[in-house]
Amino acid sequence: MMFVSKLHIFNTKTRMFISKQMLTKRTVSLISIPFSRIPFCTNASSSSVMEDSKQIVDTLISIFPKRPQNEEQNQQLKDLGLMITANIVENALKGFKNWKIAQEFFYWASKQNNYVHNCYTYNAMAYMLVHARQNDALRNLAIEVVNSRCFMSPGALGFFVRCLGSQGLVNEANFLFDEVKRLNLCTPNVYSYNCLLEAISKSGDVCLIESRLNEMMGFNWVLDKYALTPLLYCYCQAGEFVKAIDVFNRMDDSGWVDSYIFSILVVSFSKRGEVDKAYELIEKMENQKSYGCLTEKTCCVLIHGFVKEGRVDRALQLLDKMHRLGYNADISIYDVLIDELCSIKQFEKALLLFWEMIELGIQPDMKILTKLVSCVPEDDDIIPLLKSWKGDLTNKNRTLLFNSVLKGLIGRSSIDKAYELLRAALADGFQDDNERTKIIGNGKIVVPDTTSFETIISGLCQANKLDLALDLFRDMDHIGCKRSVLLYNNIIDCLSHSDRVSYCYTLLNEMKNSGFQPTEFTHNSIFGYLCRHEDVEGAMNMLRAMRTQGHKPWIKYYTLLVRKLCKHRRAIEACNFISAMAHEGFLPDIVAHTIALDGLFMIGEPEKALKLFRDLCSSGYCPDVVAYNVIIKGLCKEKRLLESHDLLNEMLNKGLVPSVVTYNLLIDGWCKYGDIDKATKCLSKMFEEKREPNVISYSTLIDGFCDSGRPVEALNLWVEMKEKGCLPNRIAYMALINGLCKCRKLDEAILYLGEMEMKDMIPDPFIYVAIIDTSLSHSDPVLALNVLKKMVQTKTFPDPNDKNHGILKYSVMVLYKDPRTSSDVKNLIDKGGLPTHFCASAEGNATDIVHQVI
DNA sequence: TTAGGGTTAG
Known part of the structure; x- marks a missing residue:
């Protein structure tokens, strides 16, 4: 060694x-x-x-x-x-x-x-x-x-x-x-x-x-x-x-750029959503004749990336380039492209790709085929697609194709046909001579599976054919087809929307007994029903059941309940519901609280609202701008302007940026309070803070000026608003016209009414009433009559519960009695242009009506 | 299979 x-x-x-x-x-x-x-x-x-x-x-x-x-x-x-x-x-x-x-x-x-x-x-x-x-x-x-x-x-x-x-x-x-x-x-x-x-x-x-x-x-x-x-x-x-x-x-x-270096940049462009930049780079390299840079693999990665970014256009261009470069696109490329084209409803392109695959010898798989069968919009395309299948026609594949045909029919709103097809398959497994079924059946029986039922039952539910869906659901037992959670959920959701809630509970129990665990969706379907129906107790019981399963109530439903309660002046119950939810461990978010705050102000409980707001702040909630706006609005309504401003400062101290709405509320508050100068200051403040006033800011202030008897300033502001590029809308016009009427500026009011009508804006009835009323007090019954005729023409009259209803009634009576307009009013009555309740009072006693009005 | 909801002008 x-x-x-x-x-x-x-x-x-x-x-x-x-x-x-x-x-x-x-x-x-x-x-x-x-x-x-x-x-x-x-x-x-x-x-x-x-x-x-x-x-x-x-x-x-x-x-x-x-x-x-x-x-x-x-x-x-x-x-x-x-x-x-x-x-x-x-x-x-x-x-x-x-x-x-x-x-x-x-x-x-x-x-x-x-x-x-x-x-x-x-x-x-x-x-x-x-x-x-x-x-x-x-x-x-x-x-x-x-x-x-x-x-x-x-x-x-x-x-x-x-x-x-x-x-x-x-x-x-x-x-x-x-x-x-x-x-x-x-x-x-x-x-x-x-x-x-x-x-x-x-x-x-x-x-x-x-x-x-x-x-x-x-x-x-x-x-x-x-x-x-x-x-x-x-x-x-x-x-x-x-x-x-x-x-x-x-x-x-x-000269160092090789395919790896190129792919780093180009793939990274694609990943960052810079699809066009990626494509430009490809073209640039191509123009430089750096052909080797774009490899087959990079193309595949990019096509997937482009599709992911929703840029199927570029992906198709790249596929074209691949063909020209002699590269092979594999089935996954076609799969992703066809899938995307179907989902953006470009079916013709999807079909072209499908047939291109076959031409190139790439055999489409069951996934691609069923995708197309289930979503192409033309009936005529289905048979060739089904015939194109060269793979095994196993029982499983036959059922898959069958299901895609069902899905396709439902997508083309042929729910009845789809239903019949399933019924036929259940009856005899396709012994009829329908060409489509023959192809799928190929002489053999098609066995519908759970998906077949899911497809049809979901289609029936959408088409509001709930009883048919329930029959089919019950029949599943007879043919030994297993139900699914999806089916239960679909039916329970549909039942809840049809207000058949007791059946929902029956099915909920049934599914548990059959070993299906209800999901968050199941519980929320029923919870949604209870919220829609303002059933606070039922909703709470459902929440308790959800808690044991670890399911969360959907925000949209519990906010709906809070909103509905508040709308019906049941803000106190809404608050109790919120507390009870929190007690169960589901702390409602700031939005639900904001609705409740608004509801409390609406029923005249500002102190309760303020207490709730302060409790929120101290319990670590961070009210946002909208929540502050609701409080500011409530305090303004209560004429507590100074406190409103305190809250504005509080917002600023917390780093919240007051919105245009915040300022608009304060402008309105000061206008209603009668301090138009403070309101004007708020508008100036908006400019200082770079919060561009909108049409609401101006309309509010214009109304305020008119209320203070300062029509000239109102009109100046109108001009200023337009100069600032803020276009008046229907409501702005109505505010101005009504305001001018309040200031007895009849000519100007008529002028702007004309301008408004020129713009195809139709005023609410109260505007006509205001002008009629003002005309009469200007002793101009002819003008009032003309406006009344306009109302008859456009068939716009105030609602009987509206205070303007009484004013109009009185005006009609005055016109009826005035010799200058009497015959015209009679004429209008005879032709049926005026609603009967105006006619009945026209000949009545003026004093009575004045009493009614006041 | 499922979503984000709440505040302003006549």
């Missing part, structure tokens, strides 16, 4: 200055070589040594895992321990199938006399740990290699660093790199650095990459493509596309 030196001696002065040319020509492609093929060791010895070593390696691999079972083997292992070299250990390590055994061997070897590990044995061990994903052990090994003070070649360092990087142990890679440098165990070269950069890029840490690159440039090294690729990758990961494109262009100028 030859004695082989156990220590490799390295040249520690390997640091050198490498020119760009040297790098580009000599650097081996780091990226394109699979990790596993990078050699650990280039040590070559004489052939006889290799022979001997090989024998030792083989023996170790064979006996070590078994562990010496007898004295003889034990002795053999001891003897081998005397003979091992780093080379032998390295090769033995590579031979073990189990990482644990390899690790035991590694530590056994290190205890043998005269044996010391070298960098290659460490690397072999690291490699085993990488493949076994033993990150803790790998981390420890990195520390051990430093502690062992073993020298490392720059290449070996690079290898270990890549091992760490591949497992995402970026900090460890940096630690190892810096420690071996500090302890003079290795002088890293460009390759070692590039490995480190690649490892860092796994973490996407742009700063770290940049600082390492600066380090490299400090040695006057020229950065090559393997240094820039990790940088490009990191910029892409960080979404720093400007920088990424810059790096890419630099690489492109040097």
Whole structure:
């Protein structure tokens, strides 16, 4: 046995200055070589040594895992321990199938006399740990290699660093790199650095990459493509596309862009939703004749990515390009494209792709076929699709096709046909001569399954044919077809919407007894019914049942209940419901609370509202702008303007930004309070705070000015509003016209009514009433009559409960009595243009009616 | 199979 030196001696002065040319020509492609093929060791010895070593390696691999079972083997292992070299250990390590055994061997070897590990044995061990994903052990090994003070070649360092990087142990890679440098165990070269950069890029840490690159440039090294690729990758990961494109262009100028580098950028564009940018890049490379850059694999990745971003247009263009490049698109590409085209209802394109597949010899699978059958809009397309199936027509496939035909019929609103088809299949398994059923049946019987029932029952429920659905549901038992949770849910939901709630409870019990666990949907279907019907007690009982199952009540339902209660002036009950929910562990959110606050103000309980609001704040809730708005609105209504402003300040202190609504409420508050100047100040404040006033702000203030008898200012504001680009709407016009009437500015009111009608805006009846009333007080019955005729023409009259109803009645009577208008009013009455209740009073006693009105 | 709901002007 030859004695082989156990220590490799390295040249520690390997640091050198490498020119760009040297790098580009000599650097081996780091990226394109699979990790596993990078050699650990280039040590070559004489052939006889290799022979001997090989024998030792083989023996170790064979006996070590078994562990010496007898004295003889034990002795053999001891003897081998005397003979091992780093080379032998390295090769033995590579031979073990189990990482644990390899690790035991590694530590056994290190205890043998005269044996010391070298960098290659460490690397072999690291490699085993990488493949076994033993990150803790790998981390420890990195520390051990430093502690062992073993020298490392720059290449070996690079290898270990890549091992760490591949497992995402970026900090460890940096630690190892810096420690071996500090302890003079290795002088890293460009390759070692590039490995480190690649490892860092796994973490996407742009700063770290940049600082390492600066380090490299400090040695006057020229950065090559393997240094820039990790940088490009990191910029892409960080979404720093400007920088990424810059790096890419630099690489492109040097002719370094290969398919991998190209795919980093282009796939990253796609992932960030920059589909057009990705496509432009593809075209740019194509124009540069860099054909090799766009590989088949990249195309596939991009098509999937484009579709995911909802850009099926670009995906189809790329598919076209693939064809031109002679690449094959696999079935998954067609699957994803057809699926997407169907979901955006571009069925013709989907069908074209389908037939293209067949032409290219790619056999569509059942998933693609059933998708198309179930959603193409034309009946005529179905038969050719069904006939195209060349695969096995097993019972299962037959049922799948049958179900897709049912789905298709329902999608085309032919629920009756679909229902009959299922009934026919249940009756005789298709003995009729319908062409479609013959194809599916192919002379054999189609056996409907649970999905068939789910499809039809869901269709029947949607079409409001609940009883038919229930019959079918009951029939499932007779043919021995298993029900499903989906079916129960669908029917329960449909029953709840048809107000047949007692049957819902029956089915709920039935499903539990049949071993189906109700889902959140099941419970919420019934909970929804109870909320719609303001059944607080029932809703609470359901909540308790839900709590035991860990189900959550849907927000939309419990807010609906709160809203309905408040609308019916049952705000106190709404508050009690909210508390009871909280007591059950379902704390309603700020929206439900806001509705309740509004409800309390509505029933004239401002103190209760304020208490609830303060309780919310102190219990850690953070009321938002809308909640504050509701309180401000309530306080304004109560004429507590100063408190409203206190709340505005409170909002600001909390960092909440008051909305346009907030200011509008305060403007309205001050207007109604009679302090129009304060209201104007609020408008100014909006400009200061860069909260652009809207048409509501202006209308409110215009109304306020008119109420204060200041029509000129109202009209000025009207002009200002239009100058600011804020267009008046129907309500704004009505506010102005009504306001002008209140100020007795009849001519202006008529002017704006004309303007409004020119814009095809139809005013509410009260506007006509206001003008009629004002005209009469201006002693202009003819004008009033004309407006009354307009009302008759447009058939808009105030509701009998509306106060304007009485005013109009009185006006009609006045016009009836006035000789200037009397005959016209009679005429209107005779022709039936005026509702009878106006006619009856026209001849009545004026005083009586005045009493009625007032 | 299921969703986000609440506040402003005549």
